[in-house]
Amino acid sequence: MTVPLHATLATVTARIEQRSAKTRQAYLDVLAQAKKPGPYxxxxxxxxxxxxxxxxxxxxxxxxxxxxxxxxxxxxxxxxxxxxxxxxxxxxxxxxxxxxxxxxxxxxxxxxxxxxxxxxxxxxxxxxxxxxxxxxxxxxxxxxxxxxxxxxxxxxxxxxxxxxxxxxxxxxxxxxxxxxxxxxxxSGLSNDDKAKVRQQYAQGLVSREVLLEAEQAAYHxxxxxxxxxxxxxxxxxxxxxxxxxxxxxxxxxxxxxxxxxxxxxxxxxxxxxxxxxxxxxxxxxxxxxxxxxxxxxxxxxxxxxxxxxxxxxxxxxxxxxxxxxxxxxxxxxxxxxxxxxxxxxxxxxxxxxxxxxxxxxxxxxxxxxxxxxxxxxxxxxxxxxxxxxNPALNGQLDWRDVPTKSADEAVLRPVTQPFSADGGLRLLQGNLGRAVVKVSAVKPEHRQVRAPAIVLTDQKQLGVLFKEGKLERDFVAVVRNQGPQANGMPELHRLTPVLGVLQDKGFKVALVTDGRMSGASGKVPAAIHLSPESVNGGLIGKVQDGDMIALDCDTQTLQLEVSDAELAARTAPTPDLSGNQHGTGRDLFALFRANAALAEEGASPLFTNI
Known part of the structure; x- marks a missing residue:
């Protein structure tokens, strides 16, 4: 029996097809020219x-x-x-x-x-x-x-x-x-246990040797x-x-x-x-x-x-x-x-x-x-x-229908009993720009954070502040100059253990960045891929320590609570990117950084003409 296509799926697909009509046809024209009737x-x-x-x-x-x-x-x-x-x-x-x-x-x-x-x-x-x-x-x-x-x-x-x-x-x-x-x-050491050891190491509760042993048990x-x-x-x-x-x-x-x-x-x-x-x-x-x-x-x-x-x-x-x-x-x-x-x-x-x-x-x-x-x-x-x-085929490869029931509904559920009604990926919008947030691992009580900004230009700075005991409070970590045109948009994975520890202590914490947070984005609300990025004139470049920021995953808003007049009077500091341009092969990628597309356009230097 044919199942009708979900209306939203049909609408979004039709919109993409209409938006892409010219570029798609141009691509197909190139393919037609490349085809040959016989071996190439x-x-x-x-x-x-x-x-x-x-x-x-x-x-x-x-x-x-x-x-x-x-x-x-x-x-x-x-x-x-x-x-x-x-x-x-x-x-x-x-x-x-x-x-x-x-x-x-x-x-x-x-x-x-x-x-x-x-x-x-x-x-x-x-x-x-x-x-x-x-x-x-x-x-x-x-x-x-x-x-x-x-x-x-x-x-x-x-x-x-x-x-x-x-x-x-x-x-x-x-x-x-x-x-x-x-x-x-x-499967090796469970991911939960690995994450716990990482947080313990961030707090100085276990040694590097214990951390390394845990990591090797996980990646083995x-x-x-x-x-x-x-x-x-x-x-x-x-x-x-x-x-x-x-x-x-x-x-x-x-x-x-x-x-x-x-x-x-x-x-x-x-x-x-x-x-x-x-x-x-x-x-x-x-x-x-x-x-x-x-x-x-x-x-x-x-x-x-x-x-x-x-x-x-x-x-x-x-x-x-x-x-x-x-x-x-x-x-x-x-x-x-x-x-x-x-x-x-x-x-x-x-x-x-x-x-x-x-x-x-x-x-x-x-x-x-x-x-x-x-x-x-x-x-x-x-x-x-x-x-x-298949034993009936002398052990040859074969395919069979998947079971109609999940073998473990704690891991994989039927569509009639989902873990949540939505996919957990949301678009945040506000005067700071457009950003992506993943909430599937963020508990509902952590999805709204309104707190003063702590402005950083390097993820390592957060770890220093943490060790100095200066983060025992509610805050939004604003990590800028991390976009594709600034420094190639690295993943900011070192932020995860510190922010996780502080959240576990009861503080309201969140992240706002024009960088990436990796495929392991977890329990802390993180507005990532903020576009436009700081070096492209994004408002994130004007955020100052203490500015109030409201991040709300449910209303899908991201707002810097500073008046338009105040923001107009501010001048964004010129970012010092000298430490991100040389060494470890970074000199060779200057052309890529200079020509990278916006994050929402895929952050690639290859398709800026589309």
Whole structure:
């Protein structure tokens, strides 16, 4: 039985389509010019072809010379600094073998950088993090520019990597694209216990050795970190947008099921390459982007995606903004509680029913577009299944319907009994500008804060004030000069333990910043991504210590309670950004900072002309 589409979903989608009509058509015109009727290497000059295949085995060369069978390009973000990406080390050889078994060939087209935000949190390198997304998009384009591939596989998991790969893939949107996950590490120290140790360390109650032991117990093996931050939100996003195999996002590395899913991803890419209408640029449309936003809201996903989804959509000529997020959030219920929105991790989410159950529930309420194209074919209902190794098929990969009941309603609930009626992502507006706040982990009693401002220009300053005992009161921390044009918009993760401790002591505390707060945004109300940013003339630049600020997540307002006359008389101090421009590679990113778009436009220097 066909379920009517929710009215809000229909309205928002239609608005996006109308807003994007010209830019979307311009994008499709580019794809039409890139399409060829035969293999993309066909007709290539002999010297060009010889260079492309020189290092390949003899049998592969024979296949390629015939110009009949597809050649699959691999873009890999492998490095063994990232636990999530370490399993990718041996994927290329597995993919080549699977491609040969399918009568095709495969080559690593290129590698892209992949930085670990967990390593760079609070360090200078974090100021390169957001723009690494755009570097990855550029590197992806370089890899695929050889134009000898008929489909592409993308190996990436973590924060900026998947959005960057996605943006790069859409520059070659005439090619089919399959994203291949590696899976989360098995569960270690619980996220709640890890957070408690961090707060204890911030208060000086435990030693660095105790903190390190706790962190290593939480992050202990190959695979994605198990909390529901940006990396795992990426995996959710690729599945609900139809670019992963069904149910493949949260299968642990090194298991027989994970291996079978990787092989099958190659088979799908080979099959898709035979159809010139299955390019990823045609697959990704406004309906698919809206499905991605719905998935983010229904799972309480990363606030980073209020930047990334905007930039990813623009790569396909689709224009979305924070009004779209806010309007959808008002009607999409929260169906999952995964840390930091609960105590469970992604392995518990998978065991409770995972993505298949989630999508089945959302489809049953008309809260997803079913009429979209996926790598599995037409219709998102193809994703309401889970993979398994079927004994009746000699242990081969198969799919079965997901259970109709959640295995753990403390983690994953039916749409009729949500954790909350909305998605918990709200747009705050007022004289300070527009900002995003995530309230799914913020208790109702903490959602309104009216308190004097403490103005900071570096997250480390808050820790100093805390240790000096100067924060034992109600306040709103205003951390400015943290936007993309100022210092690259680093995550301000070091603020979390201090603000959490003070909130637990009974103080009314909140954060207002033109920076990011990361995928681990938690229990303290945080108005983030404030736009316009301070160096772009934003009013946050004129805030002074002691100014009263009212942040109200329920009325969705953010107000600096200073008269217009007083604000007009104030001159914003010229920010000293000298410490954010040099060293740790930051000199090379001056061009990115100077040309970055506003946060609401995706904060990318690549799409400022759209």
């Amino acid at each position: 290497r066909g007709g290539m000059g002999c010297a060009n072809a010889a260079h492309a295949y020189a290092a390949m085995p003899a049998n592969d060369k024979l296949v390629l010379r015939q110009e009949r069978q597809p050649n699959v390009g691999i873009i890999t973000a492998y490095n063994d600094m990232l636990s999530a990406h370490q399993p990718y080390e041996h994927y290329p050889e597995k993919i080549r073998a699977a491609a040969r078994a399918a009568g095709a060939t495969a080559q690593v087209a290129g590698g892209v950088p992949a930085m670990c935000d967990g390593v760079t949190q609070g360090e200078d390198g974090m100021e390169l993090s957001l723009f690494s997304r755009d570097v990855i998009a550029l590197a992806t384009a370089v890899g695929l520019s050889h134009n000898v591939f008929d489909a592409a596989l993308f190996l990436g998991v973590c924060d900026k990597i998947v959005p960057g790969l996605f943006i790069g893939a859409l520059q070659f949107g005439h090619l089919p694209a399959v994203f291949v996950p590696a899976g989360p590490m098995t 093996s190959a695979g994605t970190c198990t909390f529901y931050g940006t990396a795992n939100s990426n995996q959710m996003l690729m599945e609900i947008m139809g670019l992963h195999l069904p149910g493949s996002s949260f299968v642990n590395p090194g298991t027989p099921l994970r291996e079978a899913l990787t092989v099958d991803a190659v088979k799908r890419a080979v099959a898709l390459s035979q159809d010139k209408e299955t390019g990823v640029g045609y697959q990704i449309n406004a309906k698919v982007i809206v499905n991605g936003i719905v998935g983010l809201l229904a799972t309480g996903g990363s606030t980073n995606h209020t930047l990334h989804i905007v930039a990813m959509a623009r790569a396909a000529g689709i224009l979305v903004n924070w009004d779209d997020f806010a309007e959808l959030s008002a009607c999409v219920p929260l169906l999952a509680r995964v840390y930091p929105n609960g105590s469970a991790d992604v392995n518990h989410f998978q065991a409770a029913g995972g993505m298949g159950y989630l999508m089945a529930q959302l489809l049953s309420a008309g809260l997803l577009h079913d009429d979209v194209h996926t790598i599995m074919g037409q219709g998102l209902h193809r994703y309401t299944v889970e993979p398994w190794l």
